[in-house]
Amino acid sequence: MKKFAVSTARPYDIIIGKNILEKAGAYINTCLPPCRLCIITDSTVNSIYAQVVMTSLMEHGYQTSKIVFPAGEHSKNLTTYSNILEAMADEGLTRSDAVVALGGGVVGDLAGFAAATYMRGIPYIQIPTTYMAAIDASVGGKTGINLLCGKNLAGAFWQPSMVFCDYHTFDSLPPAKLMDGIAEAVKCAAVSEESLLPHIRKKDYEYVIERCVSIKKSIVEADERDTGLRQILNFGHTVGHGIEKLSSFSVSHGQAVAKGLIVEARAAYRFGLAPVDIASPLQDILAEMGFDLSVDYSPEEIYQYALMDKKIMGDRITMVIPESLGKCRLHKISLSELQKFIRLGMKE
Numbered sequence: 001m002k003k004f005a006v007s008t009a010r011p012y013d014i015i016i017g018k019n020i021l022e023k024a025g026a027y028i029n030t031c032l033p034p035c036r037l038c039i040i041t042d043s044t045v046n047s048i049y050a051q052v053v054m055t056s057l058m059e060h061g062y063q064t065s066k067i068v069f070p071a072g073e074h075s076k077n078l079t080t081y082s083n084i085l086e087a088m089a090d091e092g093l094t095r096s097d098a099v100v101a102l103g104g105g106v107v108g109d110l111a112g113f114a115a116a117t118y119m120r121g122i123p124y125i126q127i128p129t130t131y132m133a134a135i136d137a138s139v140g141g142k143t144g145i146n147l148l149c150g151k152n153l154a155g156a157f158w159q160p161s162m163v164f165c166d167y168h169t170f171d172s173l174p175p176a177k178l179m180d181g182i183a184e185a186v187k188c189a190a191v192s193e194e195s196l197l198p199h200i201r202k203k204d205y206e207y208v209i210e211r212c213v214s215i216k217k218s219i220v221e222a223d224e225r226d227t228g229l230r231q232i233l234n235f236g237h238t239v240g241h242g243i244e245k246l247s248s249f250s251v252s253h254g255q256a257v258a259k260g261l262i263v264e265a266r267a268a269y270r271f272g273l274a275p276v277d278i279a280s281p282l283q284d285i286l287a288e289m290g291f292d293l294s295v296d297y298s299p300e301e302i303y304q305y306a307l308m309d310k311k312i313m314g315d316r317i318t319m320v321i322p323e324s325l326g327k328c329r330l331h332k333i334s335l336s337e338l339q340k341f342i343r344l345g346m347k348e
Helices: 021-028 043-059 078-090 105-120 131-137 167-172 175-192 194-201 205-222 229-234 237-246 253-270 279-288 299-306 335-346
Strands: 002-006 012-017 036-042 063-069 098-103 124-128 142-147 150-157 162-166 316-324 327-334
Touching: 002 205, 012 205, 021 043, 021 124, 021 162, 036 043, 036 105, 043 063, 043 098, 043 167, 063 078, 078 105, 078 142, 098 105, 105 124, 105 131, 105 142, 105 150, 124 131, 131 167, 131 175, 131 205, 150 237, 162 167, 167 205, 175 194, 175 205, 175 229, 175 253, 175 279, 175 316, 175 327, 194 205, 205 229, 229 316, 229 327, 237 253, 237 299, 253 279, 253 316, 253 335, 299 335, 316 335, 327 335
Parallel strands: 012 162, 036 063, 036 098, 098 124, 124 162
Antiparallel strands: 002 012, 142 150, 316 327
């Protein structure tokens, strides 16, 4: 088992281990006294892990309730968010109570946003059950929902009271869900640590989670509010989010990010901003792992969604530029240049 302490404005611990889910109550008891805990989860995770967690919580003195919504990115919207808030109010949750986000990235984002805004903020615990949520979405306090115009356009920074990860839950994931996590792990390797790549290939979950969490922890501690350095973690996401939205989320987040990594790396080199072209080795790595890297949309279509990117300030957008595989920097380009940037990245 591994433990990380995250030194943000509201510090918290990240616990990583295998076969520890039934001990959730004991660990949560170290940061939250017995209270009412509302478990928020989706229809898939509910049938597999909710009872184990609820039993552990009750054994350690917590009163529990549960809110379940339909699994999938389509639920990450205003309607589901509103329904969750109304259910929390119906349960009579107070400021001395808390939320447990049990599931993948969609669950964590929705439950975290509900916790951040219910009664102007109550504590919440992240229990990620997917590879992607464990290495990325559960860490750093970003919460939110999608709007019709784009991804994650409404949300809040709200740090959890604990992140509790049992990577044994990955054993129940379908291959497509594992692929989503692999894409985020490859992104982490591309921006910060090339030596992660062989461990990702070997599915060395413990090592990859620990390194990705350690890297993200350091970046979040340096830039909690995502105004500078933290934006480096969005490599591949400007294009990737556009692909997700254009596909009506039939292309998953991880699959879209994999495509975005190639387009943005190729664009940076062809635009004259990157000294080397890491698109080719990245393409080989991702193709070897089974990713479909084709893009079915035009540069103009992706550009229109990119105009809602949260890295835009005024008439400029911050892009992630690879200096080598494992090292990136941030660079601002004008929105008038962005369309050309995307077009260069998509040109074969």
